Amino acid sequence: MAETPVLQMSGIKKSFNGNEVLHGVDLEVKKGEIHALLGENGAGKSTLMNILGGVYQPNDGEIKLSGAPIVMESPRVSQENGISFIHQELNVVTDLTVYENMFLGSEIRTRFGFLDVKEMCKQTEEVLSRLGVQIDPKTYVRDIETSYKQMIEIAKSLLHNSNMIIMDEPTTALTENEVERLFAFMRSLQASGVSIIYISHKLKEIQTVCDRYTVLRDGHLVGTGEVKGTDLSAITQQMVGKSVSTNAFYHKATKGEPVLTVKHLTSEGLFNDINFSVSKGEVVGFTGLAGDGRTELFESIFGFRKKYGGVIEVNGQPLKINHPRKAVQGGIGLVPKNRKENAIVKDLSVIENMSLSSLGHFEANGLIRSKREQKRFQEYKDQLNIKVHDPKVTIDSLSGGNQQKVVIAKWLEVDGDLIIFDNPTQGIDVGAKNEIYQHIMNLAEMGKAIIILSSEAPEILRVCDRVNIMFHGEITGKFTRDELTEEKIMEYATGSKKEAASIG
Amino acid sequence: MAELRMNEKKQTNRGLRSLQWLWGEYSVVIAFIIIFIVATIMNDRFLYLDNQINILMQVSTIGIIALGMTVVMLSGGIDLSVGSVLAMVGVFSVMAMNASGSIFVGVLTALSVGALTGVINGLLVSKGKIASFIATLGMMAAARSIALYYADGGSMSGEVEGFTAISNTEIGMVDIPIIIFLALTALVYVLMQKTRFGRYVYALGSNEKAxxxxxxxxxxxxxxxxxxxxxxxxxxxxxxTSRLNSISSSSSGNLYELDAIAAVIIGGTRMTGGKGKVIGTFFGVLLLGVLNNMMNLLNISPHLQGLVKGLIIIIAVFFQKRD
Known part of the structure; x- marks a missing residue:
């Protein structure tokens, strides 16, 4: 007889404001398995997990834990039943220490009611060392790297002796090494009988670490099965509802005049002696591991950071860039990473976000003409396939992919010569990702120079003409597209190889 | 048949949602109407035209300040110095007017001293990177002190004939301060909704880094x-100053910052900036004015009026849609 699954969710339905977003979804997780929950943004993954976590109440359906029906009235009930939810956004309090975060809300106290710091530190150290992380429990969280913050979140769930852990895109902020460590650790958890529900867009990770998968699309269950022996493209097809090619988008560029030339750019502690040049129609990639300084480098080139030395030439003229406005006047645009914090103004409408950097185009007699804005937005909506029923709604009601397209439209409207994309497909589902790549290639064909910063090697390989690999604030390798492999990227990004000569 | 019922259900849903939207966006207008109706029922003198104009006249000063406060708060800041600056500006403009014998010089002094103080506040907040609460708290203390020093702790009266005409002339039935208040409301509305500056203020208040x-x-x-x-x-x-031809360095403008902030908050502007409407502030100002007037007509002890006002502020904000 088959073993009873630890978790059975059946016929789960959920509506918000009369709109049904889950139409009777089933999910079964066995004891000690790593179960991938897949789907595009808006497919209903988070809603389903929030129901399991007790955040939302389902309108219909049943949840059984080890065969016994249960009502997840509140997050507390869910936690008491051994379910831990590690959210995508980090829920750490940066002004507290590591151990204080670990025990937040469940502090250990001595007989006298005082905090038992010693015991908490001891347990923290134990759990962290099981994860292969060496941090002093009394370090302030604000002083440690993002990837470690993620580890703290995971360690927290271990403290609570969970028998089921939900991980929502846990690898977004991790470097490759840390991802490896996380996977090793997930396997050891699995061996000790803990079940894991793993949410991710990265199919390669799914293939490496997961046993079974469930795919949702538009609130329906569209597929479930063993990962082993299933073709990745079949899963992708289930997710997007059509077949999506994972081929390169690359077209040979017709290279024009150099747009941006950087000479000996240095900023203390961030990057050192950076030299490169980008020409019209070219797509140049910058890659490396977390902490390689590429984001800081381009924030400096864009004028967001002011303390740096060296020469920046735009269209052959040296330009002192000490404010983003200077960069924009020089024809440089930046699509920053962490869209929510850096790129979108959530209280402004979709249209207003599009026009924010080029309001002059829509003015007459000092007043903004909203008709002109609307008309122009309609053009970008068609050109970039932005899905929005009413562009006057605030931008945060759009999906990640569509928000990103609006940000791209903003820089198209500015109409500069160079657009820098920092992690352009962060938090964007597979279908929209391909669209973004396609738009980037179209921009290059229009004659714009493109720079792409990404830590995902496949992304770089799919679109770039040339790639610069960075390690600890220096460019360690420069390659043309034909010379490059994922293995090479890893060698240079980890600093195990370095190219002394700088070309181009 | 079933389809018809579905449609009906959808429609009531939509009706309910648009009602929710109306409440979310314009709760201050609804609150204003309720208080207005209550005041009408409670006292039949309330609706008299001269009483209505009286209300507008009384709120015009706070109203104009609240408009400026709205802009500051939309940008994510706050200006605590408005009351003290009002006293300081008043003192300087009366001094300049008396010395020159020209009303024009007095008005010009008021506007330039006001603007200059604002530049200092702005520099402290932007270049000095001091939290607006702290920077303007400092300005609040400093401006009051300067006013007291130059007026020797007392009042300062205008000695130029015709100065009182500014606040005490009616065009038709409406006093000039009311006209100025209404005109400025329209101006600030256009500034915030239709110009680059306004758009940037909203963007800055919502997400400064972006x-x-x-x-x-x-x-x-x-x-x-x-x-x-x-x-x-x-x-x-x-x-x-023009209303009574004098300004008191110690009492003029006292607690105006609180009334102005109250009006802005009742009007639905978010404390942290990025969201809010000039029209909301306008009705917030009127609501406070009607409330004051009603309490006076009902002979409520002046000592208790603060309590009623405080309660109304808290209730109004409590029922507002929050995020």
Missing amino acids: ALLSAIRVDRIKIGVYTFCSLLVGVAAIIE
């Missing part, structure tokens, strides 16, 4: 915001 990365000169906008607010305080100071 605004900067969108190539907006955030520092300049901040300086502009505080300058504009203090300039409006200058206008309010002229009206206040």
Whole structure:
């Protein structure tokens, strides 16, 4: 007889404001398995997990834990039943220490009611060392790297002796090494009988670490099965509802005049002696591991950071860039990473976000003409396939992919010569990702120079003409597209190889 | 048949949602109407035209300041110095007017001293990177002190004939301060909804980093915001001084900052900026005015009026849609 699954969710339905977003979804997780929950943004993954976590109440359906029906009235009930939810956004309090975060809300106290710091530190150290992380429990969280913050979140769930852990895109902020460590650790958890529900867009990770998968699309269950022996493209097809090619988008560029030339750019502690040049129609990639300084480098080139030395030439003229406005006047645009914090103004409408950097185009007699804005937005909506029923709604009601397209439209409207994309497909589902790549290639064909910063090697390989690999604030390798492999990227990004000569 | 019922259900849903939207966006207008109706029922003198005009006259000074406060608060800041600056501006403008014998010089002094104070506030907040609460708290103490020093702790009266005409002339039935208040409301509305400056203020209040990365000169906008607010305080100071032809260095403008902030908050502007409406502030000002007037008509002890006002502020904000 088959073993009873630890978790059975059946016929789960959920509506918000009369709109049904889950139409009777089933999910079964066995004891000690790593179960991938897949789907595009808006497919209903988070809603389903929030129901399991007790955040939302389902309108219909049943949840059984080890065969016994249960009502997840509140997050507390869910936690008491051994379910831990590690959210995508980090829920750490940066002004507290590591151990204080670990025990937040469940502090250990001595007989006298005082905090038992010693015991908490001891347990923290134990759990962290099981994860292969060496941090002093009394370090302030604000002083440690993002990837470690993620580890703290995971360690927290271990403290609570969970028998089921939900991980929502846990690898977004991790470097490759840390991802490896996380996977090793997930396997050891699995061996000790803990079940894991793993949410991710990265199919390669799914293939490496997961046993079974469930795919949702538009609130329906569209597929479930063993990962082993299933073709990745079949899963992708289930997710997007059509077949999506994972081929390169690359077209040979017709290279024009150099747009941006950087000479000996240095900023203390961030990057050192950076030299490169980008020409019209070219797509140049910058890659490396977390902490390689590429984001800081381009924030400096864009004028967001002011303390740096060296020469920046735009269209052959040296330009002192000490404010983003200077960069924009020089024809440089930046699509920053962490869209929510850096790129979108959530209280402004979709249209207003599009026009924010080029309001002059829509003015007459000092007043903004909203008709002109609307008309122009309609053009970008068609050109970039932005899905929005009413562009006057605030931008945060759009999906990640569509928000990103609006940000791209903003820089198209500015109409500069160079657009820098920092992690352009962060938090964007597979279908929209391909669209973004396609738009980037179209921009290059229009004659714009493109720079792409990404830590995902496949992304770089799919679109770039040339790639610069960075390690600890220096460019360690420069390659043309034909010379490059994922293995090479890893060698240079980890600093195990370095190219002394700088070309181009 | 079933389909028909579905449609009906959808429609009531939509009706309910649009009602929710109306409440979310314009709860202050609804609150205003309720209080207005209550006041009408409670006292039959309330609806008299001269009483209505009286209310508008009484709120015009605070109203003008609240407009400036709205802009500051939309940008994510706050200006605590408005009351003290009003007294300081009043003192300086009366001094300049008396010395020169010209009303024009007095008005010009008021506007320029106001604007200059705003520039200082703006510089402290933007370039000095001091939290607006702290910077303007400092300005609040400093401006009051300067006013007291130059007026020797007392009042200062105008000695130029015709100065009182500014606040005490009617066009038709409407006093000039009311006209100025209404005109400025329209102006600030256009400024915030239709100009680049307004759009940038909203962007800055909602997400400063994204605004900067969108190539907006955030520092300049901040300086502009505080300058504009203090300039409006200058206008309010002229009206206040002209009304009785004198300004008190110790009591003029006392607690005006609180009334102005209250009006802005009742009007639905978010404390942290980025969201809110000029029209909301306008009705917030009127609501406070009607409330004051009603309590006076009902002979409620002046000592208790603060309690009622405080309760109304808290209730109004409690029922507002929050995020």
